[in-house]
Amino acid sequence: MIMLKNLMSTTTMVSILVITLVGFSAMLGWTFAQPAGTAGEPVVFTVKPGTPTKVIADELENRDLIKNAFVFRIAAKLRGVENSLQAGEYAISPVMPVNQMLDMMSQGQTAYQQITIPEGYTVDQIAGLLADKKIADPEKFKALAKTFSPYPYMQANPNTKYSAEGFIFPDTYRFAKGISEEEMLALMVKQFDAKLTPDLRQQAAQLGLSVREVIILASLVEKEAKLSEEQPVIAGVFSNRMRKDMPLQSCATIQYILGYPKAELTIQDTQIDSPYNTYQSMGLPPGPIANPGSAAIKAVLFAEKTDYLYFVADKQGKHHFSKTYEEHLSAISQVQI
Numbered sequence: 001m002i003m004l005k006n007l008m009s010t011t012t013m014v015s016i017l018v019i020t021l022v023g024f025s026a027m028l029g030w031t032f033a034q035p036a037g038t039a040g041e042p043v044v045f046t047v048k049p050g051t052p053t054k055v056i057a058d059e060l061e062n063r064d065l066i067k068n069a070f071v072f073r074i075a076a077k078l079r080g081v082e083n084s085l086q087a088g089e090y091a092i093s094p095v096m097p098v099n100q101m102l103d104m105m106s107q108g109q110t111a112y113q114q115i116t117i118p119e120g121y122t123v124d125q126i127a128g129l130l131a132d133k134k135i136a137d138p139e140k141f142k143a144l145a146k147t148f149s150p151y152p153y154m155q156a157n158p159n160t161k162y163s164a165e166g167f168i169f170p171d172t173y174r175f176a177k178g179i180s181e182e183e184m185l186a187l188m189v190k191q192f193d194a195k196l197t198p199d200l201r202q203q204a205a206q207l208g209l210s211v212r213e214v215i216i217l218a219s220l221v222e223k224e225a226k227l228s229e230e231q232p233v234i235a236g237v238f239s240n241r242m243r244k245d246m247p248l249q250s251c252a253t254i255q256y257i258l259g260y261p262k263a264e265l266t267i268q269d270t271q272i273d274s275p276y277n278t279y280q281s282m283g284l285p286p287g288p289i290a291n292p293g294s295a296a297i298k299a300v301l302f303a304e305k306t307d308y309l310y311f312v313a314d315k316q317g318k319h320h321f322s323k324t325y326e327e328h329l330s331a332i333s334q335v336q337i
Contacts, residue, residue: 042091049087081106112174119170119293153211159275159286166288219288222296223252226317231299248278256289
């Protein structure tokens with residue numbers, strides 16, 4: 001009888017414990033699903049790299065975005081995301097349940113999308129980058145870039161591939177979710193316009209160059225120079241050749257026509273029928289062949305004054321400059337060794 005009573009007591013205690021645990025779990029689950037409030041606009045909440053979950057939870061509570069920091073930490077632990085909350089900027093409001101916040105932070109669903117455009121990237125390359133980051137439709141971006149020209153200096157002639165080419169400033173951009181391709185492009189060219197300071201525009205005017213001419217030359221310099229210190233020298237070579245009514249003969253323009261960086265061009269390549277072919281056409285191509293950075297633009301505006309008319313790159317990317325065609329042929333034979 002005593003053993004039976006003990007057994008019943010144990011069973012009762014286990015039952016009570018199970019009911020308690022189930023009740024606690026249900027209450028905890030309900031708590032996880034409950035927002036801190038019933039109203040409130042989303043705010044940008046920043047999680048820095050390496051921030052512990054405890055610090056994140058405390059800050060959320062301090063900003064009245066959650067009711068209890070401890071509950072947030074327990075929820076993160078139970079869901080197995082305690083150590084996988086990602087850095088970034090999140091749009092969080094007090095009406096958002098803890099579970100939703102954890103989903104956002106563990107999956108990196110940031111409020112902004114960030115992209116860095118390297119110096120010298122073309123419109124096609126930028127479109128590819130946007131596609132890789134799943135930020136924009138690349139075909140729509142390129143279609144807009146063909147005619148997008150909100151500033152007078154962007155007005156192109158009919159032979160220009162992209163009106164926006166050259167005027168998308170290479171930089172790091174943060175785009176809000178849902179931004180359109182046109183809004184994105186507008187921000188990029190607006191950044192270019194801001195970077196082209198009045199002093200730089202004044203320098204261009206003193207050289208007798210339009211903004212468009214400066215950027216076309218800067219795009220050639222950007223694509224030709226592998227070493228930054230060579231940019232002003234190469235810009236000077238192009239200036240000298242234009243002054244002497246010599247074709248620019250820039251290999252970079254042929255690569256732009258081809259659509260890829262071909263290591264060694266052939267004679268046939270330089271004979272391609274295209275207004276961008278600076279071996280066949282005198283003067284500048286109809287538009288920039290890339291989007292140059294500040295250094296390349298300044299290299300054109302403050303080009304180094306030399307008597308050089310030719311240059312050729314060796315296998316390490318360093319250029320060898322020459323004053324005469326005979327010196328140039330000698331330099332070519334040396335770099336091919």
